[in-house]
Amino acid sequence: xxxxxxxxxxxxxxxxxxxxxxxxxxxxxxxxxxxxxxxxxxxxxxxxxxxxxxxxxxxxxxxxxxxxxxxxxxxxxxxxxxxxxxxxxxxxxxxxxxxxxxxxxxxxxxxxxxxxxxxxxxxxxxxxxxxxxxxxxxxxxxxxxxxxxxxxxxxxxxxxxxxxxxxxxxxxxxxxxxxxxxxxxxxxxxxxxxxxxxxxxxxxxxxxxxxxxxxxxxxxxxxxxxxxxxxxxxxxxxxxxxxxxxxxxxxxxxxxxxxxxxxxxxxxxxxxxxxxxxxxxxxxxxxxxxxxxxxxxxxxxxxxxxxxxxxxxxxxxxxxxxxxxxxxxxxxxxxxxxxxxxxxxxxxxxxxxxx
Numbered sequence: 001x002x003x004x005x006x007x008x009x010x011x012x013x014x015x016x017x018x019x020x021x022x023x024x025x026x027x028x029x030x031x032x033x034x035x036x037x038x039x040x041x042x043x044x045x046x047x048x049x050x051x052x053x054x055x056x057x058x059x060x061x062x063x064x065x066x067x068x069x070x071x072x073x074x075x076x077x078x079x080x081x082x083x084x085x086x087x088x089x090x091x092x093x094x095x096x097x098x099x100x101x102x103x104x105x106x107x108x109x110x111x112x113x114x115x116x117x118x119x120x121x122x123x124x125x126x127x128x129x130x131x132x133x134x135x136x137x138x139x140x141x142x143x144x145x146x147x148x149x150x151x152x153x154x155x156x157x158x159x160x161x162x163x164x165x166x167x168x169x170x171x172x173x174x175x176x177x178x179x180x181x182x183x184x185x186x187x188x189x190x191x192x193x194x195x196x197x198x199x200x201x202x203x204x205x206x207x208x209x210x211x212x213x214x215x216x217x218x219x220x221x222x223x224x225x226x227x228x229x230x231x232x233x234x235x236x237x238x239x240x241x242x243x244x245x246x247x248x249x250x251x252x253x254x255x256x257x258x259x260x261x262x263x264x265x266x267x268x269x270x271x272x273x274x275x276x277x278x279x280x281x282x283x284x285x286x287x288x289x290x291x292x293x294x295x296x297x298x299x300x301x302x303x304x305x306x307x308x309x310x311x312x313x314x315x316x317x318x319x320x321x322x323x324x325x326x327x328x329x330x331x332x333x334x335x336x337x338x339x340x341x342x343x344x345x346x347x348x349x350x351x352x353x354x355x
Contacts, residue, residue: 040141042323043093046315048100052323053141054150057340059092060139063329064338075329085329093324097317102157105311111159113152117348121151124347128340135334151344158348164307165300172292179244179287180256181280182265183226185215186236190272197272212267212276219264219278226264226278235273242284244291252277 040052066074066088077084113121125148132140187208190199199205215233218224230239245253249270259265259279268275 040323041320042327043097043317043319045097045100045317046104048104050096050100051146052327053146055092055096055327056140057142057147057150058096059089059327060136060330060335061338061340062088062092062095064336068338088329089327093319099154099157101308101312101315102160103153104315105308106156106160108311109160109163111156111163113155113159117155118152120347121155122148124151124343127347128343131339131343132337133334135332136337139330139332139335151348154344155348161304164304168296168300168303170296170299172295174283174288177244177288177291177295178257178282179242179284179291180259180282181240181242181284181287182256182259183230183240183278183280184236185212185226185230185234185239185276186273187212187233188235188273189269208274209267212274216264216267216276240280242287244287 038049041049042052042055043050075083075085079087125144128151129142129144129147137143188200189205189208190197192198200208211233215224215229218229219226227239243253243256245257247253248256249268251268251270252275255265255268255275256277256279259277259282261279261282263279265275265277265279268277
């Protein structure tokens with residue numbers, strides 16, 4: 001994570017929009033020309049300028065994080081004509097541009113770091129800078145002071161987010177967030193052929209339906225046990241599932257949400273199969289409470305995005321396209337740092353890291 005949970009989700013949700021704004025200056029706002037950049041300045045947003053060193057720190061840490069998970073072969077992947085390398089470059093650009101925009105928001109709101117926060121930022125900068133080897137220090141052209149500046153801006157960006165969403169604490173009802181837990185028997189009535197869904201022959205669909213009718217009658221008269229029969233007939237990956245509204249086929253959802261505890265459903269047909277369900281719980285408390293948190297986060301995200309988009313639209317912004325074209329991923333095996341964001345999180349928000 002780069003920030004506390006809420007901000008990290010925002011970080012991901014607006015990066016695509018931000019790349020568009022930074023690269024094209026769309027939205028009817030004032031845009032500066034590509035002249036007027038100092039040496040090694042990659043972009044300007046409002047009064048804030050971003051150096052190539054700052055971008056490289058973001059880019060390398062994101063690059064190495066992906067490589068550690070997926071291997072270097074990930075850079076050969078292409079999606080919709082865009083290489084994964086280009087996608088990661090855009091992600092790094094968007095993330096640091098968002099931080100700088102939120103940093104400006106914080107300044108405009110009169111927000112500051114207190115002395116304790118400044119010490120935490122300083123400690124994080126010392127820790128990260130000391131973790132760099134000689135090749136990394138040379139490649140970034142950075143010193144501890146720059147790292148401290150970057151962490152300070154990230155911390156102030158977090159303060160801007162926290163202030164905007166501070167008073168958004170909606171009361172989410174159990175019904176609105178409700179998850180049900182059911183045991184299922186799912187039997188296919190169609191198969192996939194590439195991107196096409198091919199229905200079974202009518203006789204085969206009838207056979208599936210008749211099997212489920214027999215099972216349902218046995219469950220209702222008590223001669224059959226649902227869990228035992230699910231182990232035999234269920235063709236889904238799991239036989240016990242929890243879900244909320246909008247997560248399943250509408251017909252399956254409507255039936256499941258109408259069942260009492262231990263109730264047996266009617267047979268529900270969908271485009272690719274038929275379901276028979278037994279309700280384990282009409283309200284899965286743990287999942288319902290977790291969903292309340294997700295709904296609250298979504299409302300906070302939406303409130304933040306509205307304020308953020310309006311603020312971004314008021315700023316002059318532009319990319320140094322000539323310098324941007326020279327930016328590439330690192331191929332130096334001596335450059336392997338990937339702890340920039342983790343170090344910030346661990347020092348500034350240890351409760352989030354521990355959680």
